[in-house]
Amino acid sequence: MPHVLVAGKIDAAGLTILQQADGITFDYVEEVSEESYRPYLANADGLVIRTQPLTSASIEMAEKLRIVSRHGVGYDSVDLQALQARGIALAIVGDVNSLSVAEHTIGLLFALSKKTLASDAGVRNGDWAWRDRDRPFELAQKNLLVVGMGRIGRRVAELASRLGMSVRGYDPKLPDMAWPDLGYGRETDLHLALASADIVTVCVPKGDKPLIGAPELSAMKRTALLVNTARGGVVDEAALAAAISKGEIAGAGVDVFDDEPPLRSNPLLHSDRVIVSPHVAGLTVESARRMSIASVRNVLDYFEGRLDPDLLVGKPVESA
Numbered sequence: 001m002p003h004v005l006v007a008g009k010i011d012a013a014g015l016t017i018l019q020q021a022d023g024i025t026f027d028y029v030e031e032v033s034e035e036s037y038r039p040y041l042a043n044a045d046g047l048v049i050r051t052q053p054l055t056s057a058s059i060e061m062a063e064k065l066r067i068v069s070r071h072g073v074g075y076d077s078v079d080l081q082a083l084q085a086r087g088i089a090l091a092i093v094g095d096v097n098s099l100s101v102a103e104h105t106i107g108l109l110f111a112l113s114k115k116t117l118a119s120d121a122g123v124r125n126g127d128w129a130w131r132d133r134d135r136p137f138e139l140a141q142k143n144l145l146v147v148g149m150g151r152i153g154r155r156v157a158e159l160a161s162r163l164g165m166s167v168r169g170y171d172p173k174l175p176d177m178a179w180p181d182l183g184y185g186r187e188t189d190l191h192l193a194l195a196s197a198d199i200v201t202v203c204v205p206k207g208d209k210p211l212i213g214a215p216e217l218s219a220m221k222r223t224a225l226l227v228n229t230a231r232g233g234v235v236d237e238a239a240l241a242a243a244i245s246k247g248e249i250a251g252a253g254v255d256v257f258d259d260e261p262p263l264r265s266n267p268l269l270h271s272d273r274v275i276v277s278p279h280v281a282g283l284t285v286e287s288a289r290r291m292s293i294a295s296v297r298n299v300l301d302y303f304e305g306r307l308d309p310d311l312l313v314g315k316p317v318e319s320a
Contacts, residue, residue, distance in 0.1 A: 002045040003026065004299055005027045005037060006048045009031075009032065010048065010071060013289045013293050014296035015028065015296075042064070046303065047299075051074075054083075056079045069295045070092045071292070072093060072282065078090060090313040091295075091299075097282035097283075102152055104255065111253065117272065139164070139165055140165065141166065144168070144199045147211065148202065148204030156201055169182065170186075190211075194219045197224060210236040214243070217240060223250050226253075227252065228254050232256040235254075241268050253276075255279055
């Protein structure tokens with residue numbers, strides 16, 4: 001009888017599926033931390049995990065573990081090499097939260113362009129005259145560069161186009177043949193693309209080093225905005241804070257951080273030209289339910305021998 005560990009609070013819909021599944025038992029730990037779920041690993045045949053780390057040390061403790069299902073599409077918090085060394089499968093959910101992330105990205109663009117935080121503060125502090133000192137601007141006709149044209153990037157591009165923005169994309173990993181079908185212009189030189197963009201949104205997985213650092217930020221317009229709803233580490237946080245402080249770019253919207261939660265000393269938290277959110281872009285009511293169902297379903301499908309191979313990360317691992 002497979003035993004499943006759900007590490008981190010998920011929508012009730014996924015728990016209902018587990019409760020109704022024949023021959024399945026499970027533990028549920030709501031706290032999103034590695035320390036909280038470790039005591040339950042020894043009994044786990046399957047693991048559903050949120051954004052907290054799954055390190056090699058934890059994997060060693062899970063002697064029965066055969067399948068890990070991420071409650072999302074990113075897996076930079078998981079030690080994939082350690083899983084593969086043990087022959088443990090790693091699955092991600094499909095296209096269940098791209099719309100939510102794209103809408104949040106556009107929401108940050110609106111909040112930045114309309115100067116929502118400063119406007120709100122002005123009214124609350126009795127500074128009605130703010131309206132004549134710092135004017136908002138329209139998104140229509142602005143040049144948007146989407147860095148990363150995967151599912152989320154394409155959704156952002158679609159929504160932005162409907163707002164009248166001029167959209168171009170940069171994604172060296174996307175085959176040439178795919179671009180005509182997207183309907184957006186392609187940039188092949190990141191620095192040149194950054195220099196012509198009014199707004200930049202980052203929609204790429206985390207790599208070995210930041211994709212957007214000091215050189216890239218210095219290439220941008222002084223009036224440009226940057227939004228990161230991808231992963232912490234894709235944009236160099238120190239370089240971003242410095243660029244905003246020095247006026248090299250106008251502002252930023254940040255949903256993801258190197259450390260989550262970020263340290264209170266993080267300079268991005270102390271700039272009135274930065275809007276932050278707690279890695280919540282993909283956590284709408286609707287997408288949270290879809291992710292809960294999909295991540296639990298992946299574990300059950302694995303044990304039933306019918307997990308979609310397209311949802312597996314790395315080399316295929318045979319179901320038990």
